[in-house]
Amino acid sequence: MSVRLPSSVFWRSLLIQGAWNYQGMQHLGYLWALLPIVRQLPKDERRAALLRATEFYNAHPYLCGYLLGAASTLEATGQGPALSRLKRAGVTPLGVTGDRLFWAGLKPLSGVLGMLGFLVLVITPPVADDRHWLTALGVAVAATVGYNVIHVHWRRKALHDGRRLGLGLAGALRELAHLPLLAASGLALGLISGLTLPLLAAMGAGGKPLGVLALLATAVLSWQLPARSWALPVLLAAVFLFQSL
Amino acid sequence: MHVALAILICTLVYLDSWPVGQFQLGRPVLLLPLLGWALGHPWAGLWLGLVLETLTLRSLPMGSALPPDPALAGLWALLGLDLGTPSLLDRLPTEAGVATALAVAVPLCWASPWLTEAQRRINGRWWRPRFEAAAQAGDDRLCGRLMGRVLLQTAGLAALVSGLALVLVRVVGPWLGRWGRSLPESGRLLELNLAWLLLAVAVGGLWRHTAGRRGNRALWSGALLGLVIATLWWLGRFA
Numbered sequence A: 001m002s003v004r005l006p007s008s009v010f011w012r013s014l015l016i017q018g019a020w021n022y023q024g025m026q027h028l029g030y031l032w033a034l035l036p037i038v039r040q041l042p043k044d045e046r047r048a049a050l051l052r053a054t055e056f057y058n059a060h061p062y063l064c065g066y067l068l069g070a071a072s073t074l075e076a077t078g079q080g081p082a083l084s085r086l087k088r089a090g091v092t093p094l095g096v097t098g099d100r101l102f103w104a105g106l107k108p109l110s111g112v113l114g115m116l117g118f119l120v121l122v123i124t125p126p127v128a129d130d131r132h133w134l135t136a137l138g139v140a141v142a143a144t145v146g147y148n149v150i151h152v153h154w155r156r157k158a159l160h161d162g163r164r165l166g167l168g169l170a171g172a173l174r175e176l177a178h179l180p181l182l183a184a185s186g187l188a189l190g191l192i193s194g195l196t197l198p199l200l201a202a203m204g205a206g207g208k209p210l211g212v213l214a215l216l217a218t219a220v221l222s223w224q225l226p227a228r229s230w231a232l233p234v235l236l237a238a239v240f241l242f243q244s245l
Numbered sequence B: 001m002h003v004a005l006a007i008l009i010c011t012l013v014y015l016d017s018w019p020v021g022q023f024q025l026g027r028p029v030l031l032l033p034l035l036g037w038a039l040g041h042p043w044a045g046l047w048l049g050l051v052l053e054t055l056t057l058r059s060l061p062m063g064s065a066l067p068p069d070p071a072l073a074g075l076w077a078l079l080g081l082d083l084g085t086p087s088l089l090d091r092l093p094t095e096a097g098v099a100t101a102l103a104v105a106v107p108l109c110w111a112s113p114w115l116t117e118a119q120r121r122i123n124g125r126w127w128r129p130r131f132e133a134a135a136q137a138g139d140d141r142l143c144g145r146l147m148g149r150v151l152l153q154t155a156g157l158a159a160l161v162s163g164l165a166l167v168l169v170r171v172v173g174p175w176l177g178r179w180g181r182s183l184p185e186s187g188r189l190l191e192l193n194l195a196w197l198l199l200a201v202a203v204g205g206l207w208r209h210t211a212g213r214r215g216n217r218a219l220w221s222g223a224l225l226g227l228v229i230a231t232l233w234w235l236g237r238f239a
Helices: A008-013 A027-038 A043-053 A065-076 A080-123 A130-176 A180-204 A209-223 A231-244 B003-017 B028-039 B042-055 B070-082 B094-111 B113-136 B140-182 B194-211 B216-238
Strands: none
Touching (some): A008 A027, A008 A065, A008 A130, A027 A043, A027 A065, A027 B113, A027 B140, A043 A080, A043 B113, A043 B140, A065 A080, A080 B028, A080 B042, A180 B194, A180 B216, A209 A231, A231 B094, B003 B070, B028 B070, B070 B094, B094 B113, B094 B140, B094 B194, B113 B140, B194 B216
8 A cells, every 4th residue: 555645634733732631632633633644544444543543642743743654654554553652652752852942942032032123122212113113023023934934844844754764763753852953942042042131131221220230130030030830920919019119 | 903803813813822733923022012013002012022922931831731821911911901992002101001001911921821721621521532432433524523623612712711801801901001000101219110120020031941951151152242232332322
């Protein structure tokens, strides 16, 4: 039987979290994305493939294509039962790599870039100029578009690599932890985050020394907050209260 | 802004936030300044976007975590305060409007994950058994149809909760607006306004998120670069 990967699997993979729940997490989205592949199987094999797809599944949503692609190869070549083992082995590396690359790296990075654009707008006179506004908005748009170009590229790459590798995916996933993009996004995020505090402190207070100190103190206090769920809301409430005095 | 359009925008942004795509199209730093500009309240939109985005950058949607939803909270605040003619934001001076919008959005940011929590429980208790029964019966057509129903139900719940949140903002808005109006343009102490102080809290959080990672050395290099730029700016302005 030929291994065919319908393009609808890609579009369906966008809804991998569509029916997220605490019992099987992304398993229903995975099942739904896999349906075009299941429908290529002989009728007597479909039920077993559907039941395999309802097993627990939770990885990073952008990298779900690796296992969907591998599933297309394995189901079509009669190796469906091995898929459960591959899923169990794959979810952790895919989850960790995706979380590090996208949630902790590229997403904050694009957010900070957008934020810097507006910060420059706020401190650049004349502030009401529409051209300044559009430039700052352009930075935010470019940051979001850039993020999505990388994100969609990875979604497609994951699907095709998974299909090509099949069972060999387990070995290839180890390589993901050493992606150069992981280190690069961490460095860029560090550099740009570092820029924000001096700019905020100097410019937010309009150069007044006491204001600079107050902004710096507030930021350092927030930076050093204890890792408790109540700490940030308490600090925010204190800021509101301080302003109301 | 018409209430139906406001609810539609909230619902679409919520769907993009986790169930569909996750293209981050509703991220506060992009959507709120754009929407604020379109509605004629550019500063409220800008400060909401800046503060909410930076404040929640370190909240990561990993595994079953329920991080705050800054996009939805910002939308509820901005669109809720913009309802009616003239809207509350039209009647308030710019600074008071910004403070009021922030006072509405920041608490909502931490309340918004309850919508996601409720939807996840509905998915587990209502939709999961139906999907599993369809798979057990080998009915791939029913499995296919079920996802459409899940999305419709998710959109319905998001629209309902957004409608309620907009009503809530409309009710508490005038009260918070009086508080916002009572604040001086720049704070009585140190002449700092609320938005800058909240942004300082947010940037501190961003440093915490970054300092523990590989970017530690890069963080300090960035800080040094920022210091040089800030000094040049200060010299240019005051020397």
